[in-house]
Amino acid sequence: xxxxxxxxxxxxxxxxxxxxxxxxxxxxxxxxxxxxxxxxxxxxxxxxxxxxxxxxxxxxxxxxxxxxxxxxxxxxxxxxxxxxxxxxxxxxxxxxxxxxxxxxxxxxxxxxxxxxxxxxxxxxxxxxxxxxxxxxxxxxxxxxxxxxxxxxxxxxxxxxxxxxxxxxxxxx
Amino acid sequence: xxxxxxxxxxxxxxxxxxxxxxxxxxxxxxxxxxxxxxxxxxxxxxxxxxxxxxxxxxxxxxxxxxxxxxxxxxxxxxxxxxxxxxxxxxxxxxxxxxxxxxxxxxxxxxxxxxxxxxxxxxxxxxxxxxxxxxxxxxxxxxxxxxxxxxxxxxxxxxxxxxxxxxxxxxxx
Numbered sequence: 001x002x003x004x005x006x007x008x009x010x011x012x013x014x015x016x017x018x019x020x021x022x023x024x025x026x027x028x029x030x031x032x033x034x035x036x037x038x039x040x041x042x043x044x045x046x047x048x049x050x051x052x053x054x055x056x057x058x059x060x061x062x063x064x065x066x067x068x069x070x071x072x073x074x075x076x077x078x079x080x081x082x083x084x085x086x087x088x089x090x091x092x093x094x095x096x097x098x099x100x101x102x103x104x105x106x107x108x109x110x111x112x113x114x115x116x117x118x119x120x121x122x123x124x125x126x127x128x129x130x131x132x133x134x135x136x137x138x139x140x141x142x143x144x145x146x147x148x149x150x151x152x153x154x155x156x157x158x159x160x161x162x163x164x165x166x167x168x169x170x171x172x
Numbered sequence: 173x174x175x176x177x178x179x180x181x182x183x184x185x186x187x188x189x190x191x192x193x194x195x196x197x198x199x200x201x202x203x204x205x206x207x208x209x210x211x212x213x214x215x216x217x218x219x220x221x222x223x224x225x226x227x228x229x230x231x232x233x234x235x236x237x238x239x240x241x242x243x244x245x246x247x248x249x250x251x252x253x254x255x256x257x258x259x260x261x262x263x264x265x266x267x268x269x270x271x272x273x274x275x276x277x278x279x280x281x282x283x284x285x286x287x288x289x290x291x292x293x294x295x296x297x298x299x300x301x302x303x304x305x306x307x308x309x310x311x312x313x314x315x316x317x318x319x320x321x322x323x324x325x326x327x328x329x330x331x332x333x334x335x336x337x338x339x340x341x342x343x344x
Contacts, residue, residue, distance in 0.1 A: 040272075081251070
């Protein structure tokens with residue numbers, strides 16, 4: 001399985017790709033940036049082109065985008081919403097499986113509990129991927145954590161979904 | 173000038189196109205809908221395809237998307253953000269001028285004051301476009317009001333921007 005994690009943002013959009021044939025390995029990671037001095041529509045169009053190019057180049061099996069419920073202010077929520085909309089649409093358009101997890105779900109899956117700090121998440125990503133250094137900047141660490149979360153939690157969720165379906169069929 | 177207004181939303185995305193060679197006239201209007209029962213990434217990809225097809229068919233000079241600052245909850249803000257991100261990126265990608273106005277700015281421009289009710293906006297849109305009936309549903313009226321706002325306010329804003337530029341150049 002080859003999973004691309006995306007930490008959505010308009011100014012900075014982190015991405016991290018992890019292959020998991022055996023133990024998970026880092027394939028590539030980075031940050032797509034757009035200039036705050038450019039008009040928003042052009043920045044969004046650029047982000048969309050970069051995301052599409054990334055999907056076309058990597059051809060991941062699954063794309064994981066952070067699901068954001070709470071933000072300190074609505075302006076930030078709008079901006080994250082715009083970036084996540086582009087990422088989700090591009091992933092669906094590219095024919096990938098798409099999953100979303102909240103930051104808490106990611107911390108639970110990767111670091112063992114929902115209250116983990118940014119640094120603890122970075123350290124767990126470093127250990128799980130056997131990296132020589134802490135993954136940084138934090139956007140990259142978050143994107144890799146999303147991918148690792150999907151590799152850990154995804155199969156379990158799929159089993160639960162299958163069981164629910166079987167139960168529903170048995171109840172008919 | 174030919175302006176397409178877009179009232180962004182994932183479940184319902186209103187659009188309304190107005191031509192203004194002389195007095196403004198309705199060209200076309202409607203609502204793009206996606207099924208809440210479908211997975212979000214597929215809904216966003218569908219909305220994106222529909223928006224692109226609309227832009228390719230109409231070839232507007234300018235696209236106007238509502239700028240949302242406040243929402244009753246962050247979940248709604250995320251959803252509106254996702255739809256507006258797709259609309260803004262598609263408009264920029266199609267080479268259109270892109271403008272954004274808040275709901276208050278639209279009410280000011282179309283109905284004369286920022287506290288206008290939905291129904292007052294519908295009535296003013298009806299009068300300004302010389303429609304036989306109230307434009308409905310409200311998403312369509314809002315999209316048409318955005319287009320009318322741009323036709324009213326756009327030229328004034330352009331003049332202000334030009335004056336600011338001239339003043340800046342004169343001050344050098």
